[in-house]
Amino acid sequence: MTKRLDGKVALCTAAGQGIGRKVAEAFLQAGAKVYASDRDAAKLDGLKAFGIVDTAALDVTDSDAVAAYLKRVDTPDILFNCAGFVHHGTVLDCDEDAWDFSFDLNVKAMHRTISALLPRMVEAGGGSIINMASAASSIKAAPNRYVYMATKAAVIGLTRSVAIDFIKSGIRSNAICPGTIESPSLEGRIEELGKSVGGTEKAKTMFIERQPMGRLGTPEEIAHLAVYLASDESRFTTGTTQVIDGGWSL
Template sequence: MVLKNKTILITAAGQGIGAASARACAAAGAQVIATDLDAGLLAALGDEPNIQTRVLDVTDQGAIDALAADLPDLDGLFNCAGVVHHGTVLELTDADWNFALDLNVTSMVRMCRAFVPGLLRRAKSEGSAAILNMSSMASSEKGFINRTAYGATKAAVIGLTKAIAADFVARNLRCNALCPGTVDTPSLRGRIASAPDPVQAEKDFIARQPMGRLATVDDLTPTVVHLLSDGSRFVTGQAVLVDGGVTI
């Protein structure tokens, strides 16, 4: 029970990596606050032990501040919310760019502004607290075609992570970034289904993974739990790749 007596908040916890992480953290002993914009998606988590659900729009600073005021201090925060924009810079409108930047990066700034004071209090009293930010192998780690906005914003997440880690390293608040490979999630399935040739699209996603398969959410959750636990108390400012060998 490596997360026993810890309170962990996870954004975008209604499905995919966020939902799997909520379940894994709860199974590891944490009290999990699973948030998502979609109350319907959260319903599947509502009756599970050690998980409470809250509707949250991470683009709304007022809603974030209200939630922070209503919750106990956190031991861990997993900023999981994000969006994948498809296209080169030539297809990237200002509206697309602004939305990707707002959801993929600025939402993390908002969440940290609201919850870092409480995390610091827990770090002082318990000796450790942690932030985990969702980045990607498509970032400063590697470029991919048709991922201009996604790659740029996920690279910014790594820079944000390192800056937060540097600011609070002496106060026992750690901050790391998770950089997954291609994960079989509802989001990915939606992108595959919307492709002109979905069968070929799935083959293409699999082909870029040297292990010859897509990652499952369960390939990622052990690392999520570890980076939110005291087992990683000497790890901070890192972009942790769980990519099945893509960036070898």
């Protein structure tokens, strides 16, 4: 049986855990060859059980390292940019270092991969770029997410800009905007919030209660959407913000 991504090459950043890991696994299971990277290469262990994968340690905030890595990979049909960081706090809690780091990891890292790979993808006839944004952006306001929301709104703008500029070159560019998803990142935020609200169970309940469906989303649910955007089934879809948040932004 033909798989949805048979014959395609995908490149995934932050593929060691959480959403990035499940997307890499889903791409492999759908038949793609995957270049999977993460700052901690040990977290990529086990991916080979799912298909043909090339794993590598990569710090996407290091321009030289990114350039060297991308030179050695095959031209991808699919680029999935997942690396990111959630800064907690208002504008008064965000100094210049926090601002610069958040934009470097959440936005400029995508610029690094896209600007390097886009000419090759165009020459090869096109491809799908999928960027991880968030419902907490220009879509939905969330408290204590000042610079995080700013970066994710920027990701949406970046995504749409690439979509309109290269629509006639066979490039599709879409953003995924999740709500609250079970992940190591969320666990860290729950632990931090728990310090001020009376424990991690109370903190987790607060995150669940803001989801109208009464539950958290799963990385697998995000991965299903990513496979669709990566596949030819979505060939008429570009420049979109795909909200998958359990109704949080309603």
